[in-house]
Amino acid sequence: MAIDTIHKKHRNTSLIKWIRQNKAGYLFILPALIVYAIFFIYPFFGSIYLSLTDWNGVNPQKIFVGIDNYVQMINDSLMWKSLYHNIIWVIIGTLAPIIIGLILAVLLWSKNTKGRNLFRTIYFMPVVLSPVVVGIIWGWVYNPIYGMLNRALDIIGLGNLSRGWLGDPDLALFMVLIAAIWSYFGFCLVIFLAGLQSVEMELFDAAKIDGANSWQQFINVTVPQLSHVLTMIIAYTMIGGFNIFDIVFIMTEGGPANSTELIATYTYKQSFQLNSVGYGAALSMAMTFLSLVASVIFLKLREKGEA
Amino acid sequence: MGKLTNQIIKYTVLIIFALIALTPIVIMWMAALKSSSEIFKDPFALPTVLHWENLVKAWTVGRFRQYLGNTLLITIPTVAAVVSLSCLAGYAFGKLKFTGSKAVFFIFLLGLMVPFQSIMIPLYYGLRDLKLLGSLWAMILPATALGLPFGIFLMQAFFHGLPAELADAARVDGCDEFNVFLKIMLPLAGPAVSTLIVFQFMWTWNAFLMPLLFLNRETLRPIALGLMFFSGRYTTNYGLMAAGVTLTTLPLIMIYIIFQRQFMRGLTAGALKG
Numbered sequence: 001m002a003i004d005t006i007h008k009k010h011r012n013t014s015l016i017k018w019i020r021q022n023k024a025g026y027l028f029i030l031p032a033l034i035v036y037a038i039f040f041i042y043p044f045f046g047s048i049y050l051s052l053t054d055w056n057g058v059n060p061q062k063i064f065v066g067i068d069n070y071v072q073m074i075n076d077s078l079m080w081k082s083l084y085h086n087i088i089w090v091i092i093g094t095l096a097p098i099i100i101g102l103i104l105a106v107l108l109w110s111k112n113t114k115g116r117n118l119f120r121t122i123y124f125m126p127v128v129l130s131p132v133v134v135g136i137i138w139g140w141v142y143n144p145i146y147g148m149l150n151r152a153l154d155i156i157g158l159g160n161l162s163r164g165w166l167g168d169p170d171l172a173l174f175m176v177l178i179a180a181i182w183s184y185f186g187f188c189l190v191i192f193l194a195g196l197q198s199v200e201m202e203l204f205d206a207a208k209i210d211g212a213n214s215w216q217q218f219i220n221v222t223v224p225q226l227s228h229v230l231t232m233i234i235a236y237t238m239i240g241g242f243n244i245f246d247i248v249f250i251m252t253e254g255g256p257a258n259s260t261e262l263i264a265t266y267t268y269k270q271s272f273q274l275n276s277v278g279y280g281a282a283l284s285m286a287m288t289f290l291s292l293v294a295s296v297i298f299l300k301l302r303e304k305g306e307a
Numbered sequence: 308m309g310k311l312t313n314q315i316i317k318y319t320v321l322i323i324f325a326l327i328a329l330t331p332i333v334i335m336w337m338a339a340l341k342s343s344s345e346i347f348k349d350p351f352a353l354p355t356v357l358h359w360e361n362l363v364k365a366w367t368v369g370r371f372r373q374y375l376g377n378t379l380l381i382t383i384p385t386v387a388a389v390v391s392l393s394c395l396a397g398y399a400f401g402k403l404k405f406t407g408s409k410a411v412f413f414i415f416l417l418g419l420m421v422p423f424q425s426i427m428i429p430l431y432y433g434l435r436d437l438k439l440l441g442s443l444w445a446m447i448l449p450a451t452a453l454g455l456p457f458g459i460f461l462m463q464a465f466f467h468g469l470p471a472e473l474a475d476a477a478r479v480d481g482c483d484e485f486n487v488f489l490k491i492m493l494p495l496a497g498p499a500v501s502t503l504i505v506f507q508f509m510w511t512w513n514a515f516l517m518p519l520l521f522l523n524r525e526t527l528r529p530i531a532l533g534l535m536f537f538s539g540r541y542t543t544n545y546g547l548m549a550a551g552v553t554l555t556t557l558p559l560i561m562i563y564i565i566f567q568r569q570f571m572r573g574l575t576a577g578a579l580k581g
Contacts, residue, residue: 018406021404021405021406022405022406024399024405024484024485025399025403025405025408026405028395028396028398028399028488029395029396029399029400031392031395031396032392032393032396032415032455032459033396033411035388035392035448035451035455036415036418036452038448038452039430039448039449039451039452039453040418040426040449040452040453040455041414042433043426043427043428043429043430043433044421044425044426046426046428046429046433047425047426047428047429049429050429100324104320104321104324107317107320107321108321110317113317113321119321119325120571121564121567122325122328122329123324123325123328124570125328125329125332125560125563126328126332128509128559128560128562128563128570129332129513129556129559129560130512130513130515130555131513131515131531132513132531132532132534132535133531133534133552133555133556136534136535136538136548136552137331137332137335137552138331140331140334140335140338140350145347146346146347146350146545147350148330148331148334148350148351151349151350151351182327182328182331185324186328190571194571214313239420242422243422243423243424245424245516246516249515249516250515250535264424267424271427271428272431272520277428280428281428281429284422284424284427284428285425287422287424287425288421288422288424288425291420291421292420292421295419295420
C-alpha cells in the first residue's frame, strides 16, 4: 500500500513536471492545430474513405466497395489520356519557363545592364495576375474573330495560318501551355536572379584566364553554381504541373474533345459534374500520390546536393 | 565591334520579352476604354474616344463593386488568421522545446506537399452539412487551414534564426512565455510577417477553385470567380469584358508595384533557404 502511494505520488509529480515543460509549446500551436485538424487533416482522411465507396453525393447511404474505384481508374482510358497530358504539361511547362527565366536572369545580371529593376518589374507583372485573368486575356489573344494573334499574323502576311487556336484539338494544349508559361517565366527569373547574387565571381575570372567563352562560362560556371536553386524550382514547378487546374478550366474546360483534359479537370468533372463522388475521390488520391512522389524525389535530391 | 553586337543582342532579347510580358495586359486595359466596334476593327489601335462608361457599367451592372467587397471580406480575415496563427505556432516550433514538436511540425509540412484536391470533396459536403456554404466562412476557414503550412514553415525558419539570448534575459526578469513572444520576439519579425502577408494576400485574392466550389451563390462570389461568370455573360460586349478584367487586375498590379520589395524578398528568402 505504502509503496503504491509513493509510486502514485512520484508519477503525479513527473506528470506535473511534464505538463509544466510542455504547456507553453502546446498552447502556442493549439489554435493553428485546431483549424488545421478540422479543415485539413479530417477531410484528408475523409477523401481516403470516400475513395473506397460508391456514392453520388445525394444518397444517405455510401456503399463501401473496397478498391473498386482504383481498379476502375486503371481501366479508364480517359484517366490515362489526362495523365499523358499532365506529363506533357510537366515537361514543357517546367523546361520552357526555366530556360527563358535563366537566360533573361543571366542577361540582366551581366555587367553594366541598364534598367535592371525596370525589366525585372515588367517580367514579374504577369506572375501577380490571377489565373482567371490570364485565361481571359489569352482567350482574347487566341480568339478567331478579333484575336490579336490572327491579326498579328495578318499584318506580317501569314494570314493563311490564322485559325481558332483553342478549338483545334491538336493545338489547344500547347496554346494553353503558352499562356501558362507567359504567366510564370518571371517567377523563375526572380528566383534565378536571387541565386546569382551568391555566385562567386573569382570562378569567372579563372574561367576567363583559361580562355572560356561566354557560353562555356555559362554552362561550366553559372549553371553548376545555381544547382541548388535549380533543383528547388524544378521540383516546385513539377508539383504544380501535376495539380494544374485554374487556367485550363477557364480557357478550355478540358476540351475540345478532351484534348486538354488533365487529372485535375477530370477529377473536378467526375466529383462535381457527374456526381461520381467515390470515383472522384479516388482520382484526387492519385493526384495526391503524384505530388507526394515529386516531393520525395525533390527532398532526396536536395539531401544529395547538401551532402 | 564584337562587344557592341553582344550589347545589341542582349537588349533586343530583353526588350522583346518585356513586350511579350506587357502587350496583352496593356491591350486589355486599352480595350476597356474602347467601344466593341473599335476593338473589332483593330485590337492594337489606341482608343479614339475614351469610353469610361465601360468601367462604370462593369462596376455597377456587372456587380464588380459587390465582387470586390466580397474579396476584401474574405481576404482580410484569412490573411489576419493565417499570420497570427502562423506566428504563434512558428514561434513554438522555432524556439520552444516540447515533446512531439518535430512530429507535429512534420504533419503541418505535409500540407505543403498535398494538393487542395485531396481535401476538396469531403470539405464540400462537410461545409454543406454545417450550413456554411451560404456564407463567406465557407472560404475563410479552409483557406486559413491551407495557408498554415507555408506560414508556419516561414515563421519557424525565421524565429529559429533569432538569437536566444534576448528571450532568456526577459525570462530571467520574470517575463512569462507569452509576453516574451509578444513583446520581445514578435516585434523583430517584421520582415517575415510582411512577406507572409503579401503571399497570403495574393493567394487568397487570386483563388479560383475554392470559391468555385464553396461560394457559388452569386452574392458571395469574389472577384476572380465573378470575372469568370461576367465574361461568360458578356461574351460579345468586348469593351465591357475588358473593363471587368481591368477592374480585377489594376488593384493587384498597383499593390505589386508598391510592395515590390516584399514580393522579391519573400521569393528570395524562400528560394535560398528552400
